[in-house]
Amino acid sequence: MKLFIKYDINKACKKLLEEQLDKMELNYAILGFGEVEIKDNLSAERLKVINNDLGDYGIEILETQKNILVQKIKDAIIEMIFMEDSLPSSKISFYLSEKLGYSYGYISNLFSEYTYTSIENFIILQKIERAKQLITTNELTFTEIAWKLNYSSVAHFSTQFKNATGLTPSAFQRIINKRRTATIEE
Amino acid sequence: MQSEQIYVLLADDDVDDRLFFKEAFEEIKIKTNVQIVKDGVELMDYLKKPGIKLPHILFLDLNMPRKSGMECLKEIKEIDQFKDIAIVIYSTSASEQDIEQTFVKGANVYIKKPNDFATLKKILTEVITINWQYHTSGLDRSTFLLSL
Numbered sequence: 001m002k003l004f005i006k007y008d009i010n011k012a013c014k015k016l017l018e019e020q021l022d023k024m025e026l027n028y029a030i031l032g033f034g035e036v037e038i039k040d041n042l043s044a045e046r047l048k049v050i051n052n053d054l055g056d057y058g059i060e061i062l063e064t065q066k067n068i069l070v071q072k073i074k075d076a077i078i079e080m081i082f083m084e085d086s087l088p089s090s091k092i093s094f095y096l097s098e099k100l101g102y103s104y105g106y107i108s109n110l111f112s113e114y115t116y117t118s119i120e121n122f123i124i125l126q127k128i129e130r131a132k133q134l135i136t137t138n139e140l141t142f143t144e145i146a147w148k149l150n151y152s153s154v155a156h157f158s159t160q161f162k163n164a165t166g167l168t169p170s171a172f173q174r175i176i177n178k179r180r181t182a183t184i185e186e
Numbered sequence: 187m188q189s190e191q192i193y194v195l196l197a198d199d200d201v202d203d204r205l206f207f208k209e210a211f212e213e214i215k216i217k218t219n220v221q222i223v224k225d226g227v228e229l230m231d232y233l234k235k236p237g238i239k240l241p242h243i244l245f246l247d248l249n250m251p252r253k254s255g256m257e258c259l260k261e262i263k264e265i266d267q268f269k270d271i272a273i274v275i276y277s278t279s280a281s282e283q284d285i286e287q288t289f290v291k292g293a294n295v296y297i298k299k300p301n302d303f304a305t306l307k308k309i310l311t312e313v314i315t316i317n318w319q320y321h322t323s324g325l326d327r328s329t330f331l332l333s334l
Contacts, residue, residue: 041323074323115322116216116315125319132329166296166333175289175331182290 016057024050044071070114072100073107074122081126081149092123128164131157135173142169191217192314192321195241197229197258198222199250203299207245210307216314226253230261233268241271243317248277248288256291263292272317272330285333295332309334 014030021028027039042050047068051061061067076099080092093104096119100107111119127149134145146157161169194211198204204222211218221241223229229246230253232238244262248255255275262268275288276297285296295313300306312334320330 078323116318122319125316125325129325129329133326136329165331167331171286172331175286176329178286178290179292 013059017054017059020054020057020059024053026050042071044068044075047071066110066114069100069102069107070111073111073119076100077119077123077126081123081130124160124164128161131161131169132172135169136176138173138177145169191219192243192318193239193241194218194220194243194245194314195229195232196220196222196245197224197226197250197255198245198247199225200247203247206303206306207310210303210310213307214311214314216318218314225250226255226258229253229258233262240268242321243272243274243314245274245276246293248275248279256288259288259291259293270327272320272327274313289331289333294327294330295334297334 017030017036021036029037029039031037047061054060073096076096080095093108096107097104108119111117111122115122117125131145131149134140134148135142140148142157143154146154149157151157151160158169161167161172165172167175196204196207198207204224208220208222211220221232223232229244233240246255246258250258255277259273259275262271262273272294273292274295274297275293276299277284278299280298288296297309297313300309313332316332319325320327
């Protein structure tokens with residue numbers, strides 16, 4: 001017996017994609033044809049695995065290689081600032097280029113192209129994020145935080161913090177503490 | 187390039203300001219989808235409409251008729267569903283006390299309204315870019331404070 005089948009290719013692909021993404025337990029939304037929003041933050045490694053798995057069905061994440069590298073750059077910067085006890089003493093450009101195996105020029109251009117910001121600004125942003133974390137735990141003094149994050153002085157740290165957030169570290173600390181008290185009182 | 191859009195919601199009762207903002211957003215490199223409401227009551231109705239796409243970022247004028255920006259901020263912060271919306275307050279006031287008060291109440295960004303278009307555009311670009319970093323790099327929103 002021969003059957004003639006008509007199928008809606010868009011619908012089929014969408015369904016298949018949904019099944020696969022569900023299986024991977026991702027929090028996602030299919031935005032339109034060929035566009036998926038993943039709501040989790042994926043590491044470069046995870047993205048690579050997903051791309052491989054989808055590859056079996058002829059589905060490929062576009063621009064993956066570059067995206068993965070951008071993600072790797074971010075991961076390396078975050079690791080450098082958050083995980084390690086003190087920042088590397090060598091120049092950050094050297095550190096990144098060594099770690100990722102590409103020239104700093106290439107890394108830096110790629111990063112700007114994909115993230116609307118420069119590596120330098122991203123590093124500052126992350127350092128300030130780390131500083132915020134340290135400030136909110138109320139355990140270290142500003143001088144100790146400045147030291148930990150490789151600032152030459154507490155004044156330099158305060159200036160960069162103010163430039164990045166518009167607030168001084170002490171104003172920031174005051175606001176967060178007040179917010180906490182307000183939540184407790186409610 | 188990134189294809190994702192940033193959803194922006196603007197609440198302002200002033201016609202000129204709204205036009206100003208809209209134009210500024212059109213010139214920003216990051217793709218934005220801008221929706222506009224005209225006062226606080228309209229804003230809360232909009233946010234509570236079933237099935238709407240919640241904004242990533244909300245620009246809130248402090249001085250609005252019917253319901254002020256401060257009242258809206260308080261209401262929004264009480265609703266769990268809205269916790270991921272970055273809230274940008276803008277006002278003509280630049281008193282340290284006002285600024286600190288809005289932050290304590292849960293605002294993420296405070297903008298002192300500039301008088302010229304070029305500065306506004308620069309400020310909005312900065313806000314959108316930083317918010318983009320928060321959005322794409324999973325930064326901690328609970329400590330996202332920016333005063334411009």
